[in-house]
Amino acid sequence: MSDTWSVAGRTFSSRLIVGTGKYKDFAQNAAAVEASGAEIVTVAVRRVNISDPTQPVLMDYIDPKKITYLPNTAGCFNADEAIRTLRLAREAGGWDLVKLEVLGEARTLYPNMKETLEATEVLAKEGFHPMVYCVDDPIAAKQLEDAGAVAIMPLGAPIGSGLGIQNRVTIRLIVEGAKVPVLVDAGVGTASDAAVAMELGCDGVLMNTAIAEAKDPIRMARAMKLAVEAGRDAYLSGRMGTRKYADPSSPLAGLI
Amino acid sequence: MGTRPVREAKAPMSATTDSASVIINGETRRIAAGCTLAEMIEGLGLDPAKVAVEHNRAIVPRSTLGTVRVADGDQFEIVHFVGGG
Numbered sequence: 128m129s130d131t132w133s134v135a136g137r138t139f140s141s142r143l144i145v146g147t148g149k150y151k152d153f154a155q156n157a158a159a160v161e162a163s164g165a166e167i168v169t170v171a172v173r174r175v176n177i178s179d180p181t182q183p184v185l186m187d188y189i190d191p192k193k194i195t196y197l198p199n200t201a202g203c204f205n206a207d208e209a210i211r212t213l214r215l216a217r218e219a220g221g222w223d224l225v226k227l228e229v230l231g232e233a234r235t236l237y238p239n240m241k242e243t244l245e246a247t248e249v250l251a252k253e254g255f256h257p258m259v260y261c262v263d264d265p266i267a268a269k270q271l272e273d274a275g276a277v278a279i280m281p282l283g284a285p286i287g288s289g290l291g292i293q294n295r296v297t298i299r300l301i302v303e304g305a306k307v308p309v310l311v312d313a314g315v316g317t318a319s320d321a322a323v324a325m326e327l328g329c330d331g332v333l334m335n336t337a338i339a340e341a342k343d344p345i346r347m348a349r350a351m352k353l354a355v356e357a358g359r360d361a362y363l364s365g366r367m368g369t370r371k372y373a374d375p376s377s378p379l380a381g382l383i
Numbered sequence: 384m385g386t387r388p389v390r391e392a393k394a395p396m397s398a399t400t401d402s403a404s405v406i407i408n409g410e411t412r413r414i415a416a417g418c419t420l421a422e423m424i425e426g427l428g429l430d431p432a433k434v435a436v437e438h439n440r441a442i443v444p445r446s447t448l449g450t451v452r453v454a455d456g457d458q459f460e461i462v463h464f465v466g467g468g
Contacts, residue, residue: 146466146467146468147465147466147467147468148466148467148468149466149468150466153466156466169467169468170464170465170466170467171464171465171466171467171468172435172462172463172464172465173462173463173465174408174409174460174461174462175408175427175429175434175461175462175463177407177408177410177412177427177429177461178410180427180428180429181428184433184463184464184465185464185465185466186433186463186464196464198464199467199468201467201468211437214442215435215437215442215460215462216435216464217435218435218436218442218443218444218445219433219434219435219462219463219464220435220464221445286468287468334468335467335468336468
């Protein structure tokens, strides 16, 4: 019954990747990761506060030996910044599996696909394994795959919006065309959104705000774990066809 | 690699009376001239195992933190992992 997925030669059981931003504190963050069952967390790369080096750090709460850290390039608006960030991330952690995200504008946080594609090529040549945040465009997805992306991660809706998957057709087209894993990255607001992504055949879902901004993040983390599992099972089980009219479930024969 | 001040007359470890002016994460700091990057990081109260360092815009491989030395005017970025999505 094991239903695992693999990215860049690494195999995981959980299909839920969670972020580590926006939590009240590190303890709540760690508890949410635990409840989500996630085996991968995204992390950002930022300057150390040299004025107060005694502040607690993420690694004290989420052990990178147990949970795979996926460094991101959040906040980078061009290929050079993103590549520079990930080179540092590789040196900090020794990890070559990374999340590339090159943003186009602050208002929508939509990706700049030209810069994203350039960065993907450079990173792949330097031996990185980039999982790439992108628009929900099946052609762009193929271009990224050809450039060396080890996973395609289209947005379901704008980052942090919680609007759910806005275009199921394009997500499905990306899934059908890809030879690498496809994960919906961004836009999930609640459990049913995660289930939808999985029912479309995605290999996984990446989310942060939907859990971190829930009133009870730990309970929502558990809901997301169950939703991803439910959606995956529904996809694998092969759902019934739809009909225009009713079809009774009880036999019509033998009515009294 | 840029220009480096001439210090050939002094052994690095005896040079601690000299200080070098460097920029770390955008802040100007004075540190002991000639110390290694690992010594500089520890001197800031940080664990070298948990950070990555850029030295004059070039990544410093972790294996060389203990051998590369600080020179006056050097610029550093010291980063680590924080929460993010």
